[in-house]
């Protein structure tokens with residue numbers, strides 16, 4: 001871990017839809033105080049200056065210009081920071097050189113990637129170097145997958161307290177959701193579909209729950225691909241679009257911690273469907289497919305929320321239940337707060353976290369739950385009856 005640098009955090013991609021919200025969070029919460037030294041970065045200096053003014057950040061907020069294809073500029077940016085928070089995506093198109101620069105310079109890195117084909121490639125190429133230089137590289141630091149990864153961790157802690165042991169089976173259930181998709185997220189989905197069309201091995205990886213745990217393969221996992229009755233929620237449940245990425249991250253989290261949930265741990269994620277209702281899902285903002293740079297309105301973000309349930313079941317059928325509730329829309333309003341505060345948690349509380357390509361909950365555990373409750377409007381509850 002770098003103990004000092006000119007900046008604690010550089011927000012790279014600050015001109016994009018999500019990056020602007022992340023920069024706004026730093027500006028509003030930490031302002032130009034000396035508590036957090038932060039800067040905004042992107043490929044276009046004029047656009048950066050305009051965004052800085054639009055979000056009301058101090059005119060003294062430093063701006064750094066670097067194109068995602070310019071390895072020398074990325075390296076120079078990394079050398080000025082303890083940590084880079086990047087929302088420059090699709091990551092498989094614009095993200096690889098920055099991971100390489102962070103791994104080489106021992107700079108911490110956080111992103112919002114749900115692109116598992118690219119994440120696996122980055123693990124294969126850069127994990128050894130990140131371990132050597134001490135760079136802590138954290139993927140999926142937004143709605144996918146932090147509330148889900150921490151929800152599983154939280155329900156396992158409840159199981160240990162109430163039942164005296166962890167549980168081999170957890171069901172993640174989306175009980176409520178209000179939110180829509182940005183243009184950058186749509187573009188990332190399209191980039192993954194194009195990669196799968198070019199290379200069939202990508203499809204095998206996308207459907208494999210253990211694609212992010214090279215060298216480890218656990219028990220067979222539920223497919224979660226059809227509507228079915230769920231006696232544990234008392235409702236029907238249906239497929240959930242984020243299960244493929246979240247379940248991969250949760251299995252990697254278990255493996256990186258040394259399999260505390262067991263090497264036969266089984267997890268699935270589905271949405272609860274009440275009689276006569278359509279399954280919950282993300283919609284398109286304004287009812288239309290968004291272009292890069294576009295996303296939900298401020299009102300949509302402020303009125304959004306998510307309500308997740310985690311049911312843990314032991315081998316005797318004993319159950320525990322937890323919930324994770326987030327204010328603001330999941331993908332952007334909540335995600336921007338989660339990403340920014342996870343970076344600060346890593347810098348402040350993560351002194352003993354070694355370098356590597358990590359999963360946020362496995363790296364930071366209870367400290368991250370506490371920080372997100374205090375600073376990112378998340379709440380974790382024990383709902384065991």
Ligand SMILES: NC(=O)c1ccc[n+]([C@@H]2O[C@H](COP(=O)([O-])OP(=O)(O)OC[C@H]3O[C@@H](n4cnc5c(N)ncnc54)[C@H](OP(=O)(O)O)[C@@H]3O)[C@@H](O)[C@H]2O)c1
Pocket residue numbers: 012013014015016017018019042043044047066067068069087088089090091094112113114140141142143144145182183184185186188189291292293294295331332335
């Ligand atoms: N996991 C989650 O929960 C979650 C939530 C939200 C977003 N995301 C992901 O985050 C990413 C961003 O989404 P978004 O909606 O914010 O996208 P966006 O609005 O299109 O923003 C993309 C950003 O990347 C920058 N960029 C593009 N090409 C670049 C280059 N060659 N060099 C430097 N910067 C470049 C853009 O700069 P310009 O402004 O100059 O064009 C912009 O700042 C996507 O991959 C999305 O899937 C994930």
